[in-house]
Amino acid sequence: MKKDSLKKNKSKWIFLASVIALYLVLTLVNFSLAKESFLAFLELLKQIFPIFAIVLFFMFISGLFFNAKKITISLGKNAGLKGWFISITGGILSTGPSYMWYPLLSELKENGMRDAFIVAFFYNRAVKISILPMMIYYFGLSFVIVLTFYMILFSVINGILMEKFLKVKYKN
Amino acid sequence: MSLLKIKESFTKTLKSFKQIIPMILGVILLVALFITAVPKSFYNIVFTGNKIIDPLLGATLGSIAIGQPITSYIIGGELLNHGVSLIAVIAFILAWVSVGTIQLPAESMIFGKKFAIIRNLMSFFSALIIAILTTLTLSFL
Numbered sequence: 001m002k003k004d005s006l007k008k009n010k011s012k013w014i015f016l017a018s019v020i021a022l023y024l025v026l027t028l029v030n031f032s033l034a035k036e037s038f039l040a041f042l043e044l045l046k047q048i049f050p051i052f053a054i055v056l057f058f059m060f061i062s063g064l065f066f067n068a069k070k071i072t073i074s075l076g077k078n079a080g081l082k083g084w085f086i087s088i089t090g091g092i093l094s095t096g097p098s099y100m101w102y103p104l105l106s107e108l109k110e111n112g113m114r115d116a117f118i119v120a121f122f123y124n125r126a127v128k129i130s131i132l133p134m135m136i137y138y139f140g141l142s143f144v145i146v147l148t149f150y151m152i153l154f155s156v157i158n159g160i161l162m163e164k165f166l167k168v169k170y171k172n
Numbered sequence: 173m174s175l176l177k178i179k180e181s182f183t184k185t186l187k188s189f190k191q192i193i194p195m196i197l198g199v200i201l202l203v204a205l206f207i208t209a210v211p212k213s214f215y216n217i218v219f220t221g222n223k224i225i226d227p228l229l230g231a232t233l234g235s236i237a238i239g240q241p242i243t244s245y246i247i248g249g250e251l252l253n254h255g256v257s258l259i260a261v262i263a264f265i266l267a268w269v270s271v272g273t274i275q276l277p278a279e280s281m282i283f284g285k286k287f288a289i290i291r292n293l294m295s296f297f298s299a300l301i302i303a304i305l306t307t308l309t310l311s312f313l
Contacts, residue, residue, distance in 0.1 A: 139249065
């Protein structure tokens, strides 16, 4: 178990080192692209910082008020409709890039959150209330209603299929 | 609420933050490189007008592309104005927001390789199916 965790920890640093190496190679091959990309990276960091702060705050609150038992009741094997509702609504309301939500979801998963709900959360990130006016402007209201309906429906289908593929069996 | 519990939760959050930071930085560096190297006008050039190839192309490009969901809707809207089919545009938007090729290494490390690959594959095919279903439904309305 400890060996596994060490390996996982090491691979994260290898991943970052590989990306930095890619930038270093790019600096030699195409300096202006490397420079512009790095400036874009700093700009992205600036944009993402508040979202990351929100995620960390949620993690802190979740650690404070929810324990494994409570998470299992709301998002675990017996959560039923309530679990789907929480994960779908959470996905719709969540902001920022999906990878910012990895730490929180990983922690919830360790405490018993179903894989199906994680899938539903990610898929519903496609439905964004804040960009509804933009969608209506370009595609029209009926398009937005139909697309939103299918996206929510497929988030559930994908969630269920994921557990079938992973052969997750919940013991009662 | 006890001070001990607050301290415990704070330490746990800090530990998770330390664990995730190399991956987040790696993904942001890759995203920055991608958005700098690929101009938005690129998407306008690649669509061919073919009814079968374009949706597949849309879903593939959307899977590789990365950025805020709002950007995908703007590009999608512009593609539609330039005569690209609705199915291709929907597949492009949906794959953009639900498939994450660049984040795949990070997603694999956190949730497991099998989970990440299956989730992304399902999202890719769902983008195509939803694109067809939405276009069909709209034609009946």
